[in-house]
Amino acid sequence: QVQLVESGGGLVQAGGSLRVSCVAAGRPLSKYVVGWFRQAPGKDREFVAAVRWNGDRLYYADSVKGRFEISRDIDKNTVYLQMNSLNPGDTATYYCAAGSPISTLQTMARRGYDYWGQGTQVTVSS
16 A cells, blocks of 8 residues: 655745645555646546656646656655646646556556545645
8 A cells, every 4th residue: 555645735826836745655656657636626637747766757748848847756755746837727636646557648547546645735826
């Protein structure tokens, strides 16, 4: 079992930046792909970004490319999502997930992940 805990969400003005973190407990993340998803009220949960633990592949949704950056700290068993140039459309609950997806398609889909955190709220004001 892997327990994931997100933190770092909050309220930020449009154009601002925020970094959310995902700390894992129970097992090291070294064997997993770790992803970030987000869900706005009334909408489906959507893929944001993911990283293979060895760092050789990064994945981003088109909507966040060039603005968001995913990274990981192996020693801290933690994954970060740095979010820049935020806009109100980025307002959502952000979830961290870990799993073993076997393709790019699965990496960018909820079904590729077995473990989920409880989420952290990010609100961007205009």
